[in-house]
Amino acid sequence: MSVENAPVVDVDEAAIPVEKKMYYRFESNDKKEFRVSELAIQQSETLNRLVEAMGYTSEDVENKPAIAIENIDGKTLKLVFQWCEHHKGEAIPVDDGSVPKIVEIPEFDAKLMDIDNGLLFKLIWAADYLNIVQLLNVSCKKVANMAQGKTPAQLRRVYLLPSxxxxxxxxxxxxxxxxxxxxxxxxxxxxxxxxxxxxxx
Amino acid sequence: MGKKARHLKKFLTKNELAYRTCILYESMHGKPAQEVYDKMQKVFPKRDYYTFQYWYFRFLNGNYDLNHDPSLDPKNPDATLPKMPINVMEKIVDCLDLVDTLSTGKVCRELRDKVDKVNKMFDEVEVRFKLDHVIVETRRQSIAYRSNQNGGACLTVKRRKCDKEVHKECKKTLEECDYLEMAICFKNPNFKGCYLSSNVYQYLPEQEYPVFLVERVMPDQTFYDIITGKYWDWHSTQDLFNITATEVKCGPHRMLEYVELRIERIRNQNS
Structure with missing residues (x-):
């Protein structure tokens, strides 16, 4: 049967069972809890592998203790998960080092990273630790942009470093x-x- | 439970390394963490889920060191630029242009060491000294210092395959600028060599070209061997620079146009 001749069937979308979204619970080192969607977690290679290996059901997620992320504080983790939720479902860039990348900072990311340097460096550290490729790319680009056209003395003030x-x-x-x-x-x-x-x- | 099994269980419950090895084994088989934990509870009943999860998480991410000391983990990461992991530094430096990389390298020693390690811009460098300007060309961009009327220098940065040029007035003189940038090129561990060409010193005796062109960027503790044409690197006595000078002559009278020096970092044969 050709595609043109295939019978047209009206579909009642409400009748299709919608798969329930799963939200995982994570806990920062200062005991702040976050609920993060399964799709958002996919932006972090480390967390994605972890939750896959844990094989939690929806009940497990609610009943078992939140997954502890020992090295990251709540303030930083909040930014990380905000970024992941905003960019969920987006393709993860492959970094094979062959072509020099041109990194553009989207408006949402620019606003998210409008923070003090200490927190920005913590965010970079977390993005690296949790292996969130695109967040690491944009945050590193932000640090590089901060250096643009500055003298070493100005850079010392920007990065708060002594001579x-x-x-x-x-x-x-x-x-x-x-x-x-x-x-x-x-x-x-x-x-x-x-x-x-x-x-x- | 037999006597041997009881003995083994007693040994395992007290042996931290055995506990970690079991987690490593299970994590490599990709079994769900909860299933592994429940199974291991039979042998290690007193172990809490947090400790188990810590090791499972580590092994799953490819950190297989069984003797790792958890107390050494960075609890509060040192949030300063020089303390960033090397792959992060690589990404940052990759976004910087040559001038900004050079500036960042001058901020402090700690940062310079990190920047030098990841900076791949100096793989191919060509430097042309002229009476009124110096041009440093890398694979990605070129920077040119030209003398201005005030006795200072004007800097022009141009990215390759891009028409945009950035101009900047420098407070330093032309000689100070080229000295500084060249010294940074030479100190970079990734610096393999470069071409220097100049029409500034063309009236010198041939064997002295390298001395006059390179000496000013070398600190006092280095020396040039005029017979072998080799320069000792001050960074480590194991490295040497090999310098070859070529005179480029043009026109019907074969007039000396400029001198080209090929500088290569080579390993010391004695090392």
Missing amino acids: DEEDEAAKRAAQEAQDPRAREVEEEFEERKRQGGNSFF
């Missing part, structure tokens, strides 16, 4: 604070050297 000199001074100060006698001994030694003595003791 080599400041870093060394801070280390010296910390060392001295730990062992104040070391500084005294050093000064005494220098003084004796100036006086021409060749023996310290």
